Amino acid sequence: MKRLVGLGLVLAGVLYPFAVHFGLGHFAPWQFAVLLGGLWLARSVSAPRRPGNLWMAAVALTFCAVLALSDSSQLLRWYPVLVNAFMLVLFGSSLKYGPPLVERLARLREPQLPEAALSYTRRVTQVWCGFFVLNGGIAAALTLWAPLSWWTLYNGLIAYIAMGLLFAGEWLTRQQVRGRA
Structure with missing residues (x-):
């Protein structure tokens, strides 16, 4: 499961610019935030406890929360x-x-x-x-x-x-x- 979540985050990172570019006409920024936040939340739950994992997940989830609340395409x-x-x-x-x-x-x-x-x-x-x-x-x-x-x-x-x-x-x-x- 944790490998699948890790792969999902890597794919999301690689495809993210294209998803934003082509997806903004079909999806709201808050929807990107929910998807990205879900991946980071799954990673924080499934990843082994290593230095950096928890703070990175917390910062990424905070970013996703601000993105969802602001619904800002610029923040994406x-x-x-x-x-x-x-x-x-x-x-x-x-x-x-x-x-x-x-x-x-x-x-x-x-x-x-x-x-x-x-x-x-x-x-x-x-x-x-x-x-x-x-x-x-x-x-x-x-x-x-x-x-x-x-x-x-x-x-x-x-x-x-x-x-x-x-x-x-x-x-x-x-x-x-x-x-x-």
Whole structure:
């Protein structure tokens, strides 16, 4: 069940810009809020108790409640900014309280990381933090000043291409770093 809810949130996040763009002619913003809030509520009930899960769900549910009460189509466009803020806090807090998030992911494949890998994973976590600041900033600027079509194009396609390029660039860099070690 929790995997299904998690998948639902991921799909909602990926398809969200297109749902907003094409759905606003058929659905009210409060209806988006109810659907999104239902997914976040299900996630908070079914997800394992990990640091961050509860506060993220509380913030997301508060966003959904404000969206439902305001019924504002402009507020709908702030959700990608919220998701980027969540990711920034998760990655950034892992830098402060450790171990860095990328190190945790790396240890899933290779539990005994060499010392050079630890500084590398820290740097990659910092790069991802920078990405979330930039991506969230662009999403916010488009929310404030751009037409819905530009917002949809960026948040529904360009942001994912940028993320994919960052993943690919990091993978290529990691291969080079490993080759030198």
